[in-house]
Amino acid sequence: MALYIAIDIVFIAVTLVAAKDSLHPLSDEFISLINSKQSSWKAGRNFPLDTPLTHIKALMGVVKNPLSPKLPAITHDADLITSLPENFDPREKWQNCPSLNEIRDQGSCGSCWAFGATEVMTDRVCTYSNGKKQFHYSAQDLVSCCTDCGDGCEGGQPPTAFLYWKNDGIVSGGQYNSSQGCRPYEIPPCEHHVDGPRPKCNGFDKTPECLNKCxxxxxxxxxxxxxxxxxxxxxxxxxxxxxxxxKGPVEADFIVFEDFLNYKSGVYSHTSGGAVGGHAIKILGWGVENGKKYWLCANSWNNDWGDKGFFKFQRGDNHCEMERDIVAGEPDLDGL
Structure with missing residues (x-):
């Protein structure tokens, strides 16, 4: 009889754990579970509870293709590496580069791969010229016209986006409804926060047509x-x-788990929930907070998400494969 009771207790415990793990990823119960399991970061509400999970998954636009070209790897001087500070924020080093503070919004489109890329390209025109030149690269031009990169709003590959920058070039373009540059972003922003002013996030936008004109x-x-x-x-x-x-920011991608959707502050590390998809972002700098190493990153879900659009992510152990596929490049400043 005691054996059966013990088995029943184990079964109940496993069932309760499974029930917790199957909580809706935007629910208050799931947010509470995250905060109860760790103290390095704070979870809270970003997306409204009724946001379709299909919409959230569609935002994860990194597509892995084993046949995609591999970019050559670079290295850096050992003496430089040993002299690096414990904390680094490029917004302090390059104070005359406003794009380092910008948070873009990909809207209802899986264009994170293009946003991370054009954000890095934009920043690097400024950092390479020490603030003397500015050029806001168009995420729209890259999403719509780079057919080798993937399928536009249905996903793409960061390395191929950088090859397109080198081989074909990308025009200028600001955010949605900005009239900035040649090709501003055409997909409207939607609300990734419960109290924001933007329209509700629903559905999934098709990739806008590639137009070889401004x-x-x-x-x-x-x-x-x-x-x-x-x-x-x-x-x-x-x-x-x-x-x-x-040199400035780089593009990275990582596996997003359900708990990341609720990030508000602190140094994120995966705590609860299943995988949602692959997502590309911009890494700006690094630091240490409460003894935990982090990368300083910018997301593309508008500045109402997370910590005003930014987040800190566990550093040094390829957490969620963040450090596996890092890409960047040197801009050609001639003619800018």
Whole structure:
């Protein structure tokens, strides 16, 4: 009889754990579970509870293709690496680069791969010129016109996006409804926060048509195309840090788990919930908070999500495969 009772207790315990793990990823109960299991980061409500999970999954637009080209890897001087500070925020080093503070909004489109890329490209025009030149690369032009990158709003590959920058060039373009540059973003933003002013996130937008002409600004499409001198990959925590410190932000992608959707502050590490998909973001810098190492990152779900659009992510152990596929490049500043 005691054996049967023990088995029943184990079965009940396993059932309760399974029930907790199957909580709705946007529910108050799931948020409470996250906060009860760790203290390095704070979970809270970002997406409204009735946001369709199909919409959230569609935001994860990184598509892995084993046949995609591999970018050459670079390295950095050992003496530089040993001299790097414990904390680094590029917004303090390059104070005259406003794009480092920008949080974009991909809307209802799986274009994170293009946003992370064009954010890095935009930043690097400024960092490479020490603030003397500014060029806001168009995420719309990349999403719509790079057919080798993937399927636009249905996902793409960051390395191929950088190759497109080098080989074909990308025009300028601001955020939705901005009239900035040649091709501003055409997909409207939607609300990733319960109290924000934007329309509700529903459905999934189709990839806008590739137009080899400007839809805004007084520029000519072909003349507005600007390219990279070289593009490459970066591997290893120390090499990534040296790259950030000397040249500027990089693009990374990682596996998003359900708890990440509820990030508000602190150093994120996966705690609860299943995988949602692959997501691309921009890494700006690094630091240590309460003894925990982190990467400083910018998301593309508008500035109502997370910590004003930014987040800190566990650093140094390829957490959620964040450090596996890092890409960047050197802009060609001629003509800018």
């Amino acid at each position: 839809t805004a600004g007084n520029v000519e499409y072909k003349k507005d195309k600007h390219r990279a001198k070289e593009v490459y990959s970066i591997h290893g925590e120390d090499i990534i840090k040296a790259e950030l410190y000397t």
